[in-house]
Amino acid sequence: MNEDKNPERDELRPTVGSGSAPEPEAEGPPVTPPGDARGGRPGEGDDTYVARVARGAGISTAGQGIGRVLGYASQVALAQLLGGTFYGFYVAGVAVVNGVHILSRFGMENGVVRYVAHHREHGDTARMKGTIVQALLITLAISLVLSAVMFFGAGVIVGWLPQDAPEMVGVLRAFAFVLPFFVFMSMTAWATQGFQTVTYAAYIQQLIRPGLFLLFVGACYVLGAGIIGAIAAYGLAMLLAGLAGLYYLRNLFPPLFDRRAGTKFETKALFGVSVPMSITQGAQYLNNFSAVLILGAFAAGAPVGIFNAAARTATFLTAVRFAFSGIFSPIISGLHARQDREEMGRLYKDVSRWIFTGAFALFLVIVVFAPQLMSVF
Template structure:
């Protein structure tokens, strides 16, 4: 390789002269001075520290976003009732499916190749990648929106005869689709610049915050299901506008008509096409049970199962918090062929994801009846479904960001195969069980798909890259969780707080989490655990009042 074509490590993040914008402090690593070798582990600018900073910012976003989204779902369920909440849930499932098709896997391509071209200092190809990804997905979404609007009757005909409202619901969601795609693609594009801050702002603060605000307005004016869907669309649109603003902040040449643009269509589609199949299969893993349940029992059963599944999906917040920053870092490491660092990072990140998800899992399982009662009295039927899906989501957290590992290292076809097999398996199981068991059958079908997919992607990472997520260090969070859950459950047998399920879940769930954390420290932390927690805490302190931050904060 010629010297001039070698990847320059000082170009991992552009300088201000290259069109970068100042980012929040402690967000991304500083630029290495030209001529200095940087192996990614100098000072506190290690890959562990970068993951911790990214995960810290994204965790704040995921935590707040998930809470806002969950509160909004509870509000919608109480506003519409179980039956119409079920219709709304089916509409969300359909628009999410069409949204996957509209993205065409471009979200993976834009992250990978923005990071890759920045690694080589190629601004023209960075601009071309972003422009192509945005325009192609927007064009597809507009076309499919028209198809969805005029095909709503055909879709509704596949549902039980007691669901005539679904035509109106699906037509309303057809107007949501372009805004949904526009918002998500701008958010994904920002992650190619090795920052998750702006994606967190868009998807975890702005969109759910606006939706909750607009749902509150629906309460005040007495709007029905169409008003809720309109609120959904407006929140997406405004979040997308914010996404464009952040893209301009990160990469001003994107909006400079004089800037050079180079398109790498073949490379972009080479990643995007197989990953679009993968994303479609993952969609089926998450939504096929809801769609099949809706085909046999639209209305209340769909709403109850969705409430259980969404609650269990809280566990995925931890994985998503890490995946945003993990993906471009792995892409950069792969470009430099640093397999040792890739394997070490994958193992550590997988354990951290599991540890965070395990705490949420224990709270959900111990307090499952109280959690489901928050949606309303009729939602108690979903307790068993909640536990089943939560077990599957915990397993998916245990394998870490395996699909992202494959996508960022040129092994996206193996992710496609694993998720496709899982999707077919989940559909078959759902078709067999849902007609007889309804909500329980849907839970088993979804859990089967999730477990099959993650087993396949984990096996592919081991086969293709030689990396395995598990080691003896996993025994510590397992032991801490078992002790904390047992102690908390024993206390709840004798102590019940007044005020209903919410105070009990918050107080005793908080106690479980603190006891779990204390036991982890008691059992001892590894060097990378300590490094991660130190960098993570530096980010967390930025969200605390000034009097709690202390002195000597490392601004990174």
């Protein structure tokens, strides 16, 4: 294995895609090549990019819908299993592990999607393999370090809280064991999206993981397991979903597990995309979980659980955006690699209109039926 730190073919330039990070620029004139089914490039007579985005969004929407329903059912079951106070502790622990999870990913999920899609356009198998391997290993290494910090520092973290909640020490230490599985599952799912398909990511994150978690929570309910059992179910579901992700990656990209296949790392380029995006992801996390963390600091227990129930109901609106972003990002990356700005502009307009329309429809449903939705808790 060798490392190509400054490849001539992959000069970076400002992104026109979905983020502020630099995007690799392709060689040659900005001409769309003929279709290549194996390479994922539609040509004359093949699907249009709009059709591919619509189909991918349909798959992702179905997965998001099922995943959200399964996740919602799991939260209802957890609230019944743990009671208000311990459900609040569980929710606070989930907020903490989600924050550490973002630090562990270090923005690599964006890098792996962009660069796998980019190198796939050029048929560069060695760089595709290097990107996936490097993203998985770096994030797992960071997660193990932060997991140790989280485990041994749990007492210190809880000591800073004004609320007297000694139970949170055990909760945080249990979630520390979950973190590497969480990162492993997420990165395998993101890596599959670099092949311009959201089908496998939907299976992993919206079907397998929440389905297994609901099943394991039901087992905890039957066995009378407490909050530690629920956290163990959370981690086990992620481990099994991550293994399913590796299986899908093997089907999509057999050279990943072939030791004879060449591997080329592009550390500088990968970090050039990942570091800025990690800042963006951190800001999004603060937007999503800061209220839970602040409420947990001053009113740990039942109030956190009640707030989380309402917040999870409201976040159904984000399902539409996530449904499109999974397939939209790698397709835009491939178009930018070929400098097809006309098709990029058309896609941006269509997808923006679809996202707004779908989110507004969900907004109306939640506003009108809010009391009925909250009553299930």
